[in-house]
Amino acid sequence: MDLREKNTVLVLMEDGHGSALTLKRNGFEVKLADSLSVEGNESADCAAILTDIAEEDGAITIDRLEKAFPDSPIVAMVEGSLSPALRKRLFACLQKGVAAVSIVSSVEQAIIYGTELQATRGLQSAERLKFMNKLEWLLWKRNSESRQFINFGVKMVANLRHSIAQGKGVGSLLTQAELLGMQASAEEDYVRIPVSALHALTENAAAVRSWISSLERFASIEDRKYGHSTLNQLQLNQCLENAIRDVEPFRRIQNQRVYREPIRFAGLVQGNCDALELTFRELLTNAFKYSPEDSSIHIICFRGCDSVSIGILNDPVGGQDSGEKIEDAMLPFFRFSNVYNDSYMDEELGLGIGLSVIQDAIQQNNGTVQVRWVMDHTGDEHSRKRFMAELILLSGSTEMCSPEPELDLQRYRAHEGESGFVQEDPVAQLPSSSGSSGAGFR
Known part of the structure; x- marks a missing residue:
């Protein structure tokens, strides 16, 4: 910054050692404090204040200068030494007497410091604004939670x-x-x-x-905690088998058939068997409730490098077929339809709380539950829109991506968009599993 091009004023408290003349020769406009007082210009806009500081009255001098010129840096010429407390009050503090010509560089350093200080103050203002924005966001969040x-x-x-x-x-x-x-x-x-x-x-x-x-x-949802554990392929299949056995009475209500693909993967996944059985029971019960009589429900499995996904697909009927507000399905008390069927009176989680309950249970082991519409291209029929509830479990070991040639898990793959569910082999049927309980499960 070149003060000589800004027509700025330097205020010199005392003209000792010919300082004013030296500054004027270097292109600065200089005024003495006495002349300002005579002109009635005590509050002049000054670029810097130049003064001598002594230990005995230094603090009083600084107080007066800061009051008269609060925005102007102070450049002090010092003879001898100052106490640490007084040093902290100054922008620039020279530890020995200097020639008048050195004041020029001192002034420039003081202005640079003052500019940086103003920038810091601006940053502090921005931080205060950011803090206020956080408060507004927290207030909005609190109001949003109340509305929720x-x-x-x-x-x-x-x-x-x-x-x-x-x-x-x-x-x-x-x-x-x-x-x-x-x-x-x-x-x-x-x-x-x-x-x-x-x-x-x-x-x-x-x-x-x-x-x-x-x-x-x-x-009691918040009080129910599921221990963190890992499961292998056999244990996860057993959890599904147990759930299938438990919901068999609900399958028989509409004589539906469930085709199940075995869950196969290497290594371990994160999950608690009690939470998984609860999840499988709820997802299967929903599939039974919102599927037509004599319809088919498919349980599929596909594997990524860091997760295993189990999907349950059903043909939508009634309220589920509307597709409205599917993004709210995981919220408490959400229902696809308010038409109540007495046949499912003994279901484990009613009144629209099931999906929110199992989401909480699965998230305790870093998993998640999603619901969405997919396009199913399997079987002899044309592509059809189906409803899929998907359970995603994260890997619990480093073996998930290891080669496993005996597994045929790439027959199904998930895609976003309209082609949500695609079969690799157009003529292949969903695989059957042996040993499953219930006449309708394959």
Whole structure:
């Protein structure tokens, strides 16, 4: 920075050693403090203040200068030594007396320092602005979470209302209780009640207890922790076998058939068997509920270098077929359809909480659950749009990418976009597995 081209003013407190003349010869405009006072210009815009500083009154001098010229650097000529405290008050502190000509370079250094200081202040202002933006973001996040909780509550109430109004529920239970009084007949020392009425009352009470149990399970989600562990190929297949056996009653409701590809991979994956069995049960139950009668459900497996994915595909029906808000499927109390089917009264996780529960369980071991639409090109039919719930487990060892020629896992591959599910061999059928339980599973 060349102050001589800026028409800036240097204020010289005292003209000792001919300093003013030396500065003027070097192209600076110099004014003495006394002349400024006479001109009534005490608050002049000064590029720098030049002064002598002594230990005995140095602090007082600096205070006065900073008050009069708060934005101007101070260049001090010092004879002798100063205390550390006083040194910290100065922008530039010369430890010995100097000739007047050296003031020029001292002024330039002071201006550079002042410019850097202003830049630092600007950076501090930017940091304050950034901090304010963070506060605004946190406020938005808090409000967003509040709205989300309200939304969860609205969905929960809607699910309860639909469930109460349909099939076996609280409304039906109250109706059956009222009918019981009308159907009962007193005979001498006892009351005769139709067996059918008693059975209806018992069934509706069981449905209500099931809903309450679902809510209690959801309330304890945060308290339920799954230990971190790793599983090999046989252990993961056993988890799936156990889940298949547990949900067999739900498969029989609509006589669906499930074609299962064996899960094959080298090494280990991260996962807890209890969490995985819960996940498989929930995903299969959803596939049964939202698939047509006598339809086919496929369980497929494909492997990457750092993960293993298990997909469950079904033909959509009812609310699931609409495809609306599929990105909200993992939120609590989300339902594809509010049409309640009494046949699934004994499902483990009802009221729209299932997917959010299993997502939490799987994430505890670094996995995830996704739902999406895919295009299925398998079989003799033309390509069809299907619904897929995909469980992704991360590798727990370095052997996942090791060569394994006996495995034929490349028959299926996942792609983003419309061709979400493609078969390598157009004429190959989904493989069957032996030893699976249930007549509908292959």
